[in-house]
Every structure is written in C-alpha cells, then in structure tokens.
Amino acid sequence: MKVLKGVCIGAGYFSHFQYEAWQRIPEVEIVAFSNRDAERSQSIKDQYGIQRSYTDWREMLEQEQPDFVDIITPPPTHLEICRFAAGLGIDIICQKPLGTTLDIAKEIVSSTENVRFMVHENFRFQPWYREIKCQLEAGSIGRLHSIYMRSRMGDGWGDQAYIPRQPYFRDYPKLLIYETGVHFIDTFRYLAGEVTGASAWLRRLNPVIKGEDCGLMILEHENGCISQWDANRYNEPPHGVNARYTFGEMLLEGTEGSIRLGLDGRLILQRLGEEANVISYQPSAHGFAGDCVYACQRHFIDRLLDGNDFETSGNEYLKTMQVQEEVYQNAETRKKI
Numbered sequence: 001m002k003v004l005k006g007v008c009i010g011a012g013y014f015s016h017f018q019y020e021a022w023q024r025i026p027e028v029e030i031v032a033f034s035n036r037d038a039e040r041s042q043s044i045k046d047q048y049g050i051q052r053s054y055t056d057w058r059e060m061l062e063q064e065q066p067d068f069v070d071i072i073t074p075p076p077t078h079l080e081i082c083r084f085a086a087g088l089g090i091d092i093i094c095q096k097p098l099g100t101t102l103d104i105a106k107e108i109v110s111s112t113e114n115v116r117f118m119v120h121e122n123f124r125f126q127p128w129y130r131e132i133k134c135q136l137e138a139g140s141i142g143r144l145h146s147i148y149m150r151s152r153m154g155d156g157w158g159d160q161a162y163i164p165r166q167p168y169f170r171d172y173p174k175l176l177i178y179e180t181g182v183h184f185i186d187t188f189r190y191l192a193g194e195v196t197g198a199s200a201w202l203r204r205l206n207p208v209i210k211g212e213d214c215g216l217m218i219l220e221h222e223n224g225c226i227s228q229w230d231a232n233r234y235n236e237p238p239h240g241v242n243a244r245y246t247f248g249e250m251l252l253e254g255t256e257g258s259i260r261l262g263l264d265g266r267l268i269l270q271r272l273g274e275e276a277n278v279i280s281y282q283p284s285a286h287g288f289a290g291d292c293v294y295a296c297q298r299h300f301i302d303r304l305l306d307g308n309d310f311e312t313s314g315n316e317y318l319k320t321m322q323v324q325e326e327v328y329q330n331a332e333t334r335k336k337i
Contacts, residue, residue, distance in 0.1 A: 003029050004304065007064050009057045009081060010072030011035035011044050013165055014095075017287055018072055018120075019048045021294040027301055030070075034060045057081065061088055068093065068304065070120075070297075074168065075100050083111045091116040093300045097178055098317060102325045109314035118300050118310040119317040123183035124190040125295035127283040128246060128261050133191060135259060135279065140269060142256030144192055147227040149184060151248030154236030156213045161206050175211030176202065177327050181229060183247075185327070186312070186320040188219055188227040191252070195219045195323045200331040205234040217327055237263060245289060265290060 006028055008019065022030050032052035035041045041053045054060035061069065061084065068091040071081050075097045085092050092112055098119050099105035109117070123129070136144055156162060162169040169175060177185075177200070189195060197220035202212040214232035221227065237243045241263050250261035257271035265283040270276040284291035303310050310316070 001027060002305065003027055004067040004301065005064070006030045006068050006070060007060055007066045008033040008070040008072055009035075009060075010095075011037065011040040012072065014288075015044075015072040016047070017293040018070060018297065019044060019050070021287065021291075021297050022070070023048060024294060025298060025301055027305065031066065032060055032064050058084060061085055061090060066090060068116075068300075071095055079104055079108050079111070082108050082117070086112040086115045086117075089115060091304060093118045093120050093297070095120045096317075097182065098314075098321060102318075102321050105318060105321050109318055112314060116304055116310075117314045118303070119312045119314065120296055120300075121183070121186050121312040121317060121320070122289070122292040122296040123187050123247075124311065125292040125299065126246070127281065127290040127292070127295070128265055128267060129187055129190065130295075131267060131279060131281045132252065132259055132261070135267075135269065136191065136252075136254075140257065141252065141254030141259055141271065144223070144225050144252060144254045146225065146253040147188060147192060147250065149227075149229045149231075149248050149250045151180075151184075151229065151231035152235045152237045153180075153231075153233040153243050153247070155243070156206055156209070156233035157235070158206075159208055161208060169211075170209045172209075172211045174328065175209065176213050176215050176231065176233060177217065177324060178211070180233070180247075181215070181217055181231065181327070182320060182324050184217070184229045185219070185323045186317070188221070188229075189320060189323075190311075192221040192223065192225040192227055194222045194319065196222050198323055198326040198330055199334075200327045201334060202328075202331040205232060215331070219323065247289065
C-alpha cells in the first residue's frame with residue numbers, strides 16, 4: 001500500500017476535524033504541521049501525536065518535502081501559500097473560502113496548474129446528499145424541479161455572537177453567503193446541475209457584526225430546477241437540535257414525488273399517490289456533519305492515487321464562486337433599486 005506524506009498548516013477550531021480524519025486514512029501519514037500559536041501547537045501534538053511542528057510554514061514545506069499539504073488557514077493567506085507550495089511541486093488541498101474575491105481565487109487556481117489541487121468543500125460529501133444524489137440518479141422522484149433548504153443556526157445573536165467558536169466571523173464584511181451559503185451553492189450544483197441565474201435578498205440582523213447574517217438566495221439551474229436557501233445565523237432551530245449536523249431541513253420535489261431531509265439526517269421518500277417511506281441508509285454521527293470531512297479527504301487521497309479528477313477541483317470550484325459573486329451583485333443591485 002502506498003503511503004502519502006502530508007503536512008498541515010493551521011491549528012484553529014475546524015482544523016481538529018481535519019487532523020482527526022487524516023488519522024483514519026491508512027494511505028496517509030501527517031508528518032508535521034505549522035502554526036504560530038504555541039498553545040494550539042501543543043494541543044495538536046497531544047491529541048494527534050504529530051511531534052514535528054514549525055512556526056514558519058515555508059520552512060516546513062522546504063524541509064519536509066511532503067507529497068501534499070492541507071491548508072487550514074484564513075482565506076487571505078491562501079494565495080501566498082498555494083503559490084509557494086505549487087512552486088515546490090507539492091499537491092494541495094485548500095480550505096474554503098478559497099479566496100477573499102473571485103479574482104484572487106482565479107489567481108490561486110492559475111498558480112497551481114502544475115500540481116493536483118482540490119478545494120476542501122465538504123458539504124456535498126455529507127452522507128444525506130450522497131444518498132439523495134443516488135436517489136435522483138435512480139429516478140426515484142422523476143425529474144427534479146425544486147429544492148428548498150431552510151437553515152437556522154442560532155449562533156449569531158447577542159453581544160457574544162460567534163466568539164466561543166469562530167470569533168473572526170464578526171469582522172467579515174460579507175458573512176452569510178461567503179462563509180455558509182457558498183456550501184449550498186456548491187451542493188445545489190452537485191444535486192441539480194449548473195446555475196444560469198441568481199437572485200438574493202440579504203440583510204444584517206445582529207448589529208455587533210459587520211456582514212450579512214440573514215438572506216434568501218434563489219438559483220436557476222440549466223435543467224429548469226429552482227433551488228432556494230432560506231437562512232439566517234441569528235434565529236435558533238428547535239430546542240435540543242444540533243444545528244450543525246444537517247445545517248437545516250431540505251425538500252426536493254420532482255415530477256414523480258419528493259424527498260425530505262430532516263434535522264436528524266433522516267430521509268423520507270414519498271412518490272406521488274403512495275405512502276411515505278424512510279430511505280434506508282446509515283449517516284454517521286462521527287466528526288463534523290455526518291463525517292463529511294473524512295469523506296472529503298478520503299476523496300482527495302483516492303483521486304491522488306488513481307489520477308482521476310477531483311469533484312471540487314480548482315476550476316470546478318470557480319463555478320461555485322462565480323455564482324457567489326453573482327448572488328452578492330444581485331443583492332446589492334436590489335438594495336439600490
């Protein structure tokens with residue numbers, strides 16, 4: 001069995017899901033990581049047994065000469081790191097948001113053309129969406145014509161919004177679509193195909209943050225399907241529900257029936273004129289959101305080993321970011337009107 005040598009850059013809140021997932025992929029050995037914060041570095045060493053750490057990621061990449069690097073740092077750092085790693089011929093998996101703007105994201109993709117490059121976009125790898133995709137391809141509800149997703153996160157109200165987990169969200173000039181909605185743009189593309197039009201209504205509910213935290217996004221797909229994301233990070237889901245498991249409830253409707261996704265990951269299929277039935281599948285409760293981080297990273301390694309295309313390659317992900325840009329442009333135009 002071939003084992004790929006990897007390194008990671010970053011040790012923030014979400015990185016722990018990625019470090020843990022790498023430990024479960026037998027074809028991977030994470031040999032070192034880089035982070036400037038000594039306390040966070042010690043936490044990574046203690047939990048995941050990665051003893052070599054660096055404060056300078058450039059030194060790490062040059063010294064370790066890994067097969068790949070996992071970039072788990074804020075978006076403003078991605079272009080510099082990707083350019084440097086690609087210059088050394090190191091394959092890359094990079095966290096989203098890919099870049100602070102579409103133009104910067106294009107620079108990142110252009111600068112990594114000589115290596116294998118994938119965006120760590122994990123929502124499409126959540127087990128319920130993989131199962132829904134199988135149901136759609138099997139024709140379970142006929143031709144898909146509508147997707148509606150309702151998300152209520154409840155982590156963005158009050159003076160302490162986002163501070164316990166991701167305080168930097170408070171300073172994002174764009175938040176809801178840039179950080180969370182982009183996941184659903186990509187997921188809708190995965191389920192319904194390419195997007196031909198976008199409309200959006202965005203606003204801010206919590207005055208202590210800078211960006212938008214409430215919105216309605218409507219996408220038109222080339223196959224005629226309409227997808228909607230009705231979301232805010234301010235109001236809460238029902239009491240006792242883990243808002244970060246499915247990130248909401250979804251209804252997909254087709255010419256022959258519907259599929260419903262519940263907050264607990266349960267899928268219900270109801271064909272027209274028939275009784276509703278629970279779809280039998282086994283979504284994981286491990287890790288983040290159905291263990292989608294593991295599934296995403298497993299996909300990255302599988303494609304490195306077999307040479308086939310990544311689902312979220314740089315060029316593919318630029319399509320998602322183009323839609324994101326059009327969503328913001330439409331919302332801004334609507335404000336001016």
